[in-house]
Amino acid sequence: MSKLTRQNYPYYLLLPGLLVFLCFFAYPSVSGFYYAFVNWDGLQIRGFTGWENFRNLIDRDDFGLVFYNTFLFTFVTTFCKIVLGLLLAVLANMTLKSARLLRSVLFMPVMLSYVAVGLVFSAIYDPDNGLLNQLLAWAGLGGWTQSWLTNEHLVMYSISAVEIWKTAGFCMMLFLAGLQTIPNEWYEAAKIDGAGAMGRFRYITLPALRPVLQINVILTLISGLKVFDLVYTMTGGGPAGASEIISTVIYDSFAKGYYGEGTAANLLLFVIILIVIALTHKLITKRGEGV
Amino acid sequence: MRKMLKNNRLGWEILALAICLVVFLPTFMVIVNSFKDVAGAADMSISLPKAWNIVDNYKTVYREANIPRAYWNTSVVTVLSVIGVVLFCSTSAYVIQRRDDRFIRVLRYVLLAGMILPLTIIPTFILFHKVHLTGNYWGVILLYIASSYPFITYVYSGFFDGISKEIDEAAAMDGAKGAGLFLRVIFPLLMPINATAVIISFMSFWNDFGTAIYFLSSPKLQTLGLTIYFFFGVHSSDWNYVFADLVLISLPVILLYVLLQRYIVSGLTSGAVKS
Numbered sequence: 001m002s003k004l005t006r007q008n009y010p011y012y013l014l015l016p017g018l019l020v021f022l023c024f025f026a027y028p029s030v031s032g033f034y035y036a037f038v039n040w041d042g043l044q045i046r047g048f049t050g051w052e053n054f055r056n057l058i059d060r061d062d063f064g065l066v067f068y069n070t071f072l073f074t075f076v077t078t079f080c081k082i083v084l085g086l087l088l089a090v091l092a093n094m095t096l097k098s099a100r101l102l103r104s105v106l107f108m109p110v111m112l113s114y115v116a117v118g119l120v121f122s123a124i125y126d127p128d129n130g131l132l133n134q135l136l137a138w139a140g141l142g143g144w145t146q147s148w149l150t151n152e153h154l155v156m157y158s159i160s161a162v163e164i165w166k167t168a169g170f171c172m173m174l175f176l177a178g179l180q181t182i183p184n185e186w187y188e189a190a191k192i193d194g195a196g197a198m199g200r201f202r203y204i205t206l207p208a209l210r211p212v213l214q215i216n217v218i219l220t221l222i223s224g225l226k227v228f229d230l231v232y233t234m235t236g237g238g239p240a241g242a243s244e245i246i247s248t249v250i251y252d253s254f255a256k257g258y259y260g261e262g263t264a265a266n267l268l269l270f271v272i273i274l275i276v277i278a279l280t281h282k283l284i285t286k287r288g289e290g291v
Numbered sequence: 292m293r294k295m296l297k298n299n300r301l302g303w304e305i306l307a308l309a310i311c312l313v314v315f316l317p318t319f320m321v322i323v324n325s326f327k328d329v330a331g332a333a334d335m336s337i338s339l340p341k342a343w344n345i346v347d348n349y350k351t352v353y354r355e356a357n358i359p360r361a362y363w364n365t366s367v368v369t370v371l372s373v374i375g376v377v378l379f380c381s382t383s384a385y386v387i388q389r390r391d392d393r394f395i396r397v398l399r400y401v402l403l404a405g406m407i408l409p410l411t412i413i414p415t416f417i418l419f420h421k422v423h424l425t426g427n428y429w430g431v432i433l434l435y436i437a438s439s440y441p442f443i444t445y446v447y448s449g450f451f452d453g454i455s456k457e458i459d460e461a462a463a464m465d466g467a468k469g470a471g472l473f474l475r476v477i478f479p480l481l482m483p484i485n486a487t488a489v490i491i492s493f494m495s496f497w498n499d500f501g502t503a504i505y506f507l508s509s510p511k512l513q514t515l516g517l518t519i520y521f522f523f524g525v526h527s528s529d530w531n532y533v534f535a536d537l538v539l540i541s542l543p544v545i546l547l548y549v550l551l552q553r554y555i556v557s558g559l560t561s562g563a564v565k566s
Binding site for chain 2 (some may be wrong): 007010012017018020021031032035088096097099101103106110112114120123124126131176177180247254262
């Protein structure tokens, strides 16, 4: 058997891809973390500084806000994408004439580039002649018009809405794929036992979707914590730093030549993502045992 | 009343169509305004154009945004990277899913961490510069493959769960082994998950901005993602041109989606969802 294993699944099939990954992505990014602990201007290393880069980061006046914004964006988008994605998947899985159209229309924004989407929505959010305010005025809700991207209390929510518009379709597709693994007989058996639509959803659909839910939540959390292009193209962190997140801080530090600090922020982001993922994983698996 | 609503198929159809309309609205706005003249597009409304300016808009963008060169650069980089991803990730995932020794078990955790690891651009750039992989296509291609490797390999592994080992064993009896067995027997079974891998990686490479801006910044090598950004810098108030540019650069990904969309759900069902 083990000879067969060696013969059928030789390491030479594994190694090319693994080596490309290790040499060109893992090695530079991981070894780069060393620069978080030195004074480095990009050309030359001027001594080991321990935790100083991290201390400088924490001493920033806006450190709390940057953290708050990053998590606000992550949780708002994750919650909305999961709930909407699930409901849309149920709708798209019904035998409707418009189900195919629904899938196509919802998945299309997933294919578009963040830069393009960011530009388009900065036009839509324009306070004077943006489409959103035009539509609100047209619907008789003129009082609701806002300066969506220049109001410091609104800006993170405005950007979150764009992320939800762009990627809810991907969550939907994953849930849809999960829904299609549930055998129809289960629903029919439940119907015979007298379970209503809500009961079938609660006791068949949700438990069967738990693995998909898990991967979906983890993927949206990662993409939420890592978001950069969208915020950068829509506001660049403004107005006056009100939409600054960890990855725009990293970009700014690099742009200003504070390489050590930028790398420290990058390492911090990596650790935060690791912790969030580990906690989520634990939470979902634990909960799952009860069901 | 509730019962009526529940059985009302028409109600669900209308709801689905209404959702489509709302979600499609921004895209419609982009398309319709790319047909208007400067003054018309400045209003950014969703009304039909008063003055149609399609030919002039698209001609201008085609010339000024350097569309043919950007299309060529982006296609070369994207297509080669996608081929690399499919080859490297499918073969790796096959071994990772089928074998169960200590090395492989450690490797699974390494790949999980790799999905989370953010790209640290400066050390990466320095390394690539040292080995002469900056300022040409190859550096970006290798970086694209390397950075999407953990996730796509993970998606492939899920798919291999669903392919019985008996198939490998039967093929081995017939004398096939290693690469031959994989290429002739296993690879043809992978079409649904290949389609998923192609779509996911194609769109992320085609749309990339953050990596290309460091590695392909010379005008000769610029990809589409960069051309929109620079084009917008010059034409920030000519929304008709900006929108026409956005339509042109998005068309190929949309086409790819239309071609492959029927595989996406089946690929995801058997890939990402199972593992």
